Amino acid sequence: MKLEAAIFDLDGTLLDSMPIWQGLGENYLLQKKVQPAPGLQDALKTMSLTQAAQHFRAAYGLHETEATILTEIETLISGLYRYEVPLKAGAAEYLQTLQEQNVKMCIATATERHLAESALERLDIRRYFSTVLTSSEVRAGKDNPLIYQRALEHLGAPLTKTVVFEDALHAIETATAAGFRVVGVYDETAAQDRERIEALTEQYIYSFSDWKG
Incomplete structure (x- = not known):
């Protein structure tokens, strides 16, 4: 056909x-001095970045807005997309x-x-x-x-x-x-x-x- x-x-x-996404959620929370729950990486696999930001606020009590969380996460990886990812x-x-x-x-x-x-x-x-x-x-x-x-x-x-x-x-x-x-x-x-x-x-x-x- x-x-x-x-x-x-x-x-x-x-x-x-995909390697740049491995551990990204954990690293972000640790920067906030928040201990990630076991299995966080598996939970994030099915989420968009917006859903991940919502999860961080709901599950970890982050006070930042979803927009701020998104911006902070994207800052960690934006250079890799712009210059390096093959x-x-x-x-x-x-x-x-x-x-x-x-x-x-x-x-x-x-x-x-x-x-x-x-x-x-x-x-x-x-x-x-x-x-x-x-x-x-x-x-x-x-x-x-x-x-x-x-x-x-x-x-x-x-x-x-x-x-x-x-x-x-x-x-x-x-x-x-x-x-x-x-x-x-x-x-x-x-x-x-x-x-x-x-x-x-x-x-x-x-x-x-x-x-x-």
Whole structure:
């Protein structure tokens, strides 16, 4: 079946950026002289930055506003997106191939827009995507299919001819439950979920050169 549209996650899928998120929540709280609860990293996996800020206020009693918490977290990582975070192997070549095949593409990410856009522009791949949708702007994390549904509406393609590319198990579970075709993209931070991801997805790839659509 000819592919008409593709919805790409950003971190861990197109960008090799997940290592910078590991321990970020704990480090932020420790800077505030607040002891993180065990399992915080696992809890944050399914959250957008806005949801994480809400969690820090509710669970840890931080007095800063959500906007202030967001700004402080983004300050810790913004330089990495602007100057350092690399593409996953084969990603640029694959995007070029899809463009040549007239496949419509967009980004659906839990990362804040200015971080995502700065990395996409620096890596010269922003031009492949008709839009960037963020969890904060649609007001739903990837435990909710809304961001994928909005992406599909934007692309205007049939569900059966659209593929979602994702690396994280919780996001893959959400997308597949909503009826999307999903290709799992390997990332070391989700290696422990490989078997469950393989069971849910129509293909599991270690590199974009492996995808056979």
